Amino acid sequence: MTSNPRVNRYLKDKAIDHIDHALGRPVDPMGETYRNHFAVSKGSELATAFEASPNWQLNGYRDGMAFYSVTDAGRKALKDHLKAIGDPWQPYSVTWGGHTVLIAAKSIGNAKYSTYLDVSDCYSELKFVDFAREAKARRVAA
Structure with a gap:
C-alpha cells in the first residue's frame, strides 16, 4: 500500500506543474x-x-542533459499552490473483500468507484451497487 498515492492532474501554472x-x-x-x-x-x-x-537543485550533467530535483521550498510552493486553487484530490482508504488500498480521489464515492473499476476486471459478475454496499471508504490524513 502506497502511503502517498499519485493523481492524474494538470496545473495551469507551468512552473508549478513542472514541480508536480x-x-x-x-x-x-x-x-x-x-x-x-x-x-x-x-x-x-x-x-x-x-x-x-x-x-x-542541480544534481549533475550527463549526455547533454541537466538533472534537477525539487527542493523543500519547491515542495512547499506546490503544497501552497494546491491549497490556493482548491485542489480536490485527497487520500482515501478503501476496504473490500479483506483488502485495503490507499488511493487518491475527489470524494468517498469517487474512491469507491475507482476501486471498483480496479477490481471489476477480476470479478466480472460484481455490480457496482453491490460493491458500494460492501466496501468501506474513509478519508485519511495526508
Missing part, C-alpha cells in the same frame, strides 16, 4: 514520493529558469 511532474504528481507534495527528478537540455531556457529558482 518531477515529484510524480503526489496527493501530498510534502510526503514521500516515488520520484524526484526532472531532466532538461543543458543550457536550455528551462535549465536557466531552474538554476535561478530556489525550487530546484
Whole structure:
C-alpha cells in the first residue's frame, strides 16, 4: 500500500506543474514520493529558469542533459499552490473483500468507484451497487 498515492492532474501554472511532474504528481507534495527528478537540455531556457529558482537543485550533467530535483521550498510552493486553487484530490482508504488500498480521489464515492473499476476486471459478475454496499471508504490524513 502506497502511503502517498499519485493523481492524474494538470496545473495551469507551468512552473508549478513542472514541480508536480518531477515529484510524480503526489496527493501530498510534502510526503514521500516515488520520484524526484526532472531532466532538461543543458543550457536550455528551462535549465536557466531552474538554476535561478530556489525550487530546484542541480544534481549533475550527463549526455547533454541537466538533472534537477525539487527542493523543500519547491515542495512547499506546490503544497501552497494546491491549497490556493482548491485542489480536490485527497487520500482515501478503501476496504473490500479483506483488502485495503490507499488511493487518491475527489470524494468517498469517487474512491469507491475507482476501486471498483480496479477490481471489476477480476470479478466480472460484481455490480457496482453491490460493491458500494460492501466496501468501506474513509478519508485519511495526508
